[in-house]
Amino acid sequence: MDGQRDATPTRPASGGSAEDKSTELSSRRTGMSFQRTRMSADRTLMSVIRTSLSLIGFGFTIFQVFQKAHQADLLKSSTAPRNFGETLVWLGLAMLVLGILYHIGFMRGLRKERALLHAQGLVHAESHFPVSMTFIIAILLLALGLVAVLGMSFNIGPFH
Helix, strand or coil: CCCCCCCCCCCCCCCCCHHHHHHHHHHHHHHHHHHHHHHHHHHHHHHHHHHHHHHHHHHHHHHHHHHHHHHCCCCCCCHHHHHHHHHHHHHHHHHHHHHHHHHHHHHHHHHHHHHHHHHCCCCCCCCCCCCCHHHHHHHHHHHHHHHHHHHHHHCCCCCC
16 A cells, blocks of 8 residues: 555445535634634734824823923923824824724624625534624723823823
8 A cells, every 4th residue: 555545435424425524514614714814803903902002102101201391390391292192192092993993894794704605505603703802902992092182182081
């Protein structure tokens, strides 16, 4: 024997045909590819969160440092650096909003495609897509960022 398998098709143990087994495996692989794509969308949203969090945190820090330096009479004017810090926070919030909107649109499209394949019998789609924890964290970060920027801009809230 040279290591080649017997070319004769074998019957699956469950009594179904080899073609049925192949279709079943294909449906499972397709279902798993939808899960991988969903997780990939979560990773993309995590990278948006990471970048926007950096912008929000850095902008808030710049704003606070120059505001405190001005209050301690170390600087005559801190308007330009404070405006720069505030702009970084707004930029981080805008990036986060765009990332959330992109994620929502992408997931709607993915769910629609999955439902279409399920209706055609090409994928089982027995399990549902759970609510993304990454999405929940993005919404919470957006709320926190809005509270911070309102404190910076209008001197209201816990961060003024």
